[in-house]
Amino acid sequence: MGYHTFVLDGDNVRHNLCEDLGFSNEDRIENIRRISEVAKLFIEAGVIIMTAFISPFRADREKARQLVGEDFVEIYCHCSLNVCEQRDVKGLYKRARKGEIKEFTGISSPYEEPENPELVIETGHQSLDECVDQILDYLRQCNIINI
Ligand SMILES: Nc1ncnc2c1ncn2[C@@H]1O[C@H](COP(=O)(O)OS(=O)(=O)O)[C@@H](OP(=O)(O)O)[C@H]1O
Ligand SMILES: Nc1ncnc2c1ncn2[C@@H]1O[C@H](COP(=O)(O)OP(=O)(O)O)[C@@H](O)[C@H]1O
CATH class of the missing domain: 3.40.50.300 (P-loop containing nucleotide triphosphate hydrolases)
Incomplete structure (x- = not known):
């Protein structure tokens, strides 16, 4: 399609960047915080970044939305x-x-x-x-x- 895209998911994030994290509420919050920051860097590089995470808490999704700005699509x-x-x-x-x-x-x-x-x-x-x-x-x- 001519667009530079990338998918972040458990397979490429939880085994390295977030390998120290488990599935407690605190760890899930930190997981999504790191992913949001990484996604922002991809956006700055002009990439359409898709993040496929459970992201179970509204507050964390809202923080990601604020960080990314108007291009955020939930x-x-x-x-x-x-x-x-x-x-x-x-x-x-x-x-x-x-x-x-x-x-x-x-x-x-x-x-x-x-x-x-x-x-x-x-x-x-x-x-x-x-x-x-x-x-x-x-x-x-x-x-x-x-x-
Ligand atoms: N306790 C527990 N709860 C939920 N999910 C679990 C758990 N343990 C392991 N898995 C597997 O981890 C993947 C989901 O991780 P996420 O990073 O998307 O979770 S979260 O956003 O931090 O809540 C997801 O795997 P994928 O489907 O391959 O992404 C889950 O199957
Ligand atoms: N819309 C869909 N229709 C049929 N099967 C689907 C659909 N979405 C996902 N699946 C199937 O469900 C399973 C889990 O999907 P997956 O993408 O691995 O989920 P997740 O990574 O969110 O756990 C896979 O076997 C996939 O083929």
Whole structure:
């Protein structure tokens, strides 16, 4: 598409920049703070940066919004707990239900739903292609991309 993009997610952040952090509320807050600062650097470099984190607390998402400014787009990838548990790609929900993982989001750690996200994507009901199209349409509407 001719745009320089990058995705930050658990795979490239939690194993290095944030390897000292776990999943307590305090550590999640620090995780999102670092990610927000890194995202800002990417933006300064002209990159469209996508951050795919649980980011469970409204206050931290709001801080990220303030830091980044008007180009911040909050996309709520909604999915019921039921569907997440059926997918259970890494078997973590099963382990959390057995009590083997503590402070697991959705089971034993809170998730504060966004109140006014720019976009809500129903990932539990829509196909992957439909989800992607919805995001691309929004980015076109906002002139973040022009194709
Ligand atoms: N206790 C607990 N709670 C929630 N998630 C857990 C936990 N332990 C491990 N994982 C795996 O870590 C990934 C989510 O990390 P995040 O950095 O997005 O979390 S947060 O934003 O700091 O809340 C996410 O993995 P990915 O889906 O590969 O990103 C989770 O499966
Ligand atoms: N819109 C969707 N439609 C169908 N399957 C999806 C959709 N979104 C995610 N999935 C599937 O759900 C699983 C978890 O998705 P993933 O992107 O790994 O989630 P996360 O990193 O947020 O835990 C994967 O197997 C993925 O293929």
